[in-house]
Structure formats: C-alpha cells, structure tokens
Amino acid sequence: MSEITPDxxxxxxxxARIQLSDGEVERLxxxxxxxxxxxxxxxxxxxxxxxxxxxxxxxxxVYRPDVVGETLTQAQALxxxxxxxxxRFRVTAILGEEQ
Numbered sequence: 330m331s332e333i334t335p336d337x338x339x340x341x342x343x344x345a346r347i348q349l350s351d352g353e354v355e356r357l358x359x360x361x362x363x364x365x366x367x368x369x370x371x372x373x374x375x376x377x378x379x380x381x382x383x384x385x386x387x388x389x390x391v392y393r394p395d396v397v398g399e400t401l402t403q404a405q406a407l408x409x410x411x412x413x414x415x416x417r418f419r420v421t422a423i424l425g426e427e428q
C-alpha cells in the first residue's frame with residue numbers, strides 16, 4: 330500500500346489550485362493510491378538491462394528527395410482565381426480594425 334493520504338490529496342489540490350470536496354478527496358485518494366501501487370509493481374519488474382522503448386516497432390521518418398519540379402507561371406496560378414489584382418490573389422478581409 331502506498332502513502333497516499335487525504336491530506337496529501339488536499340495538498341496536491343492546493344498546489345494545482347483545484348478546490349476539492351471531501352467526496353472528491355476520498356475518491357482521488359483511492360485512485361491515486363491504486364496508480365502509485367501499479368507503478369510500484371511495474372518498477373519491481375523493470376530491470377536495468379532492459380532498454381526502455383516507446384514503440385514496439387522501430388519507426389523512422391521516410392522523406393522523398395527535395396527536387397524542384399515544374400511550377401506554374403504567375404498567370405497560370407491566377408487564371409482560375411475569382412479575383413486578382415496586381416498579380417496577386419484578392420480575397421475578402423477577414424480581420425477587422427483590431428489588427
């Protein structure tokens with residue numbers, strides 16, 4: 330059994346700035362006690378010669394080469410735009426005076 334007490338839970342509530350009712354303190358005391366006990370059981374099994382893992386399967390990022398391909402001209406990029414001005418897309422303002 331771990332050392333989680335109602336007073337410790339109340340103290341944690343104060344540190345976290347959470348108001349806890351007496352019922353919540355009792356419920357959390359039991360829950361935290363169970364969590365700490367389970368962690369202790371896992372710690373008993375863990376040995377220093379076993380390397381910690383985050384994934385059971387080795388993962389790595391797969392990137393494609395960064396190669397410049399065909400690009401659109403400015404006219405091609407703007408040809409289907411509903412509105413364009415001075416070689417740029419023209420859109421409705423989404424920000425008000427608060428900018």
